Amino acid sequence: MLGRVLGWLGLADGDDGGDGGDADLDWADPATEYGGDGPRRRYTCAECGATIEGVGPDTQVECSDCDTVFKGVLVPDCAVCPDCESRIGDVAFFPETRRDTEFADCGACPYRWESDPR
Template sequence: MLGRVLGWLGLGDGDTAADADAADADLDWADPDIEYGGDGPRRRYTCAECDTTIEGFGPDRQVTCPDCGTVFKGVLVPDHAVCPDCESRIDDAEFYPETRRDTEFADCGACGYRWESDPR
């Protein structure tokens, strides 16, 4: 471990860049098939006042009903998400975890699209 730290600082025993890249590859944990960060797929809501379907992004964004004008900000829980790849309904989603420190995700069963807000 000390050798890797010294190598990173440029004080090592002459490890080549290829050796460092190979060692760093062991630390890669992100899945290339998963989209990370951002607001994720569109959320589809039902207006609590007039039952109109509303689409929006992100938990802290304001959602305004186009029919009755009711404004919701972070209080309207989405019915489901819409897959950005195949436009299918995503029911396997978690947009409002118990704490904001938890990972939000959406997983499309139709095409395999997956999104995570905070890869851990």
């Protein structure tokens, strides 16, 4: 057991006779997209009411209708699934900022994104 834990941490001496992998310890889902900015966010401009699309939690968002620039302070109305273009309404935000998306799960298709798998 200790050897399996050390192998999982990358501290094994390499004589396990296999490829070093253990299916029981493989927590990453290959169908899940990890890292990056995640799905596009859809915002409503506070100045003119236009729909704006942006990516990432701290990316500047500029309204194409009235040219108002928002410096990463808008809370997105929703996210847009990159696979099927459906609205992702159940986006979970970190409670401190409500801008940094922790995960997004599309209800219309199997797409799931997580900010960090660890």
